[in-house]
Amino acid sequence: MELIDAHCHFDFPQFDGRRPAVLAEAGRAGISRLVVPGVRRADWDRVVDQARQFSEVFYCLGIHPWFVTEHHVDDLDELRDRLRQRDPRCVGVGECGLDRLRGPLADQMEWFERQVALAIELDLPLVVHSVRCHDEVASVLRRQQVAVPVLVHGFAGSYEQAVRLVDLGCYIGVGGVITYSRASKTRNAIARLPLASLVLETDAPDMPPAGVAQGDNSPVRLPGIFEELSELRAETSPQLGEALLANTRRLYRWS
Numbered sequence: 001m002e003l004i005d006a007h008c009h010f011d012f013p014q015f016d017g018r019r020p021a022v023l024a025e026a027g028r029a030g031i032s033r034l035v036v037p038g039v040r041r042a043d044w045d046r047v048v049d050q051a052r053q054f055s056e057v058f059y060c061l062g063i064h065p066w067f068v069t070e071h072h073v074d075d076l077d078e079l080r081d082r083l084r085q086r087d088p089r090c091v092g093v094g095e096c097g098l099d100r101l102r103g104p105l106a107d108q109m110e111w112f113e114r115q116v117a118l119a120i121e122l123d124l125p126l127v128v129h130s131v132r133c134h135d136e137v138a139s140v141l142r143r144q145q146v147a148v149p150v151l152v153h154g155f156a157g158s159y160e161q162a163v164r165l166v167d168l169g170c171y172i173g174v175g176g177v178i179t180y181s182r183a184s185k186t187r188n189a190i191a192r193l194p195l196a197s198l199v200l201e202t203d204a205p206d207m208p209p210a211g212v213a214q215g216d217n218s219p220v221r222l223p224g225i226f227e228e229l230s231e232l233r234a235e236t237s238p239q240l241g242e243a244l245l246a247n248t249r250r251l252y253r254w255s
């Protein structure tokens, strides 16, 4: 079965010195592609370089809510320029978004709104980080009448929150969260959502699945997350695998 890791920070230093080995192991596990979101200007070159180096790696460029304070408004012009001149491995804008657990939302909001506008302007898929901000994210997407594909990655939340996002056309990123039995609200949401809205991801090296140490997550954990998802869902594993692949291809506009 072929799997795609729709969101993975493979450029992070945790993978230094072992990227070819991790990709080889991921390949043996059926993982054909990884999408690496750039999170800050200082990292964009590194992200692009790795996509040049490894044929499995695709990428997005953006400014993550945790890093907004290290950026200047000129960086958005630089982001626009880079996205305009993108190579075929660049598949979207992000990671951007809102995070209630890190810094004032008011500081993050403008950066998020501008990157949403940029995705619309350049007609590019958008990758969103939303932590305890699903209602705020939904209202920004609604206000800007977003019609490009949107991934709300690493989803944790209720079925009602997820449905509001899906109704706006968002894809829901299913990651390690669902491997924790205590995450019953998220597990219940993911079990019930429309199959066509689900996309698989690790968010490695962050968001470790149950039994994996903090910072030790890796794209090779994707099949474990898939198995857990398969337990939660009514579909057979082959049906699920096929749908996840098709959804990810629609999200990143791979024909």
Ligand SMILES: [Zn+2]
Binding pocket: 007, 009, 037, 095, 129, 153, 203
């Ligand atoms: Zn991420």
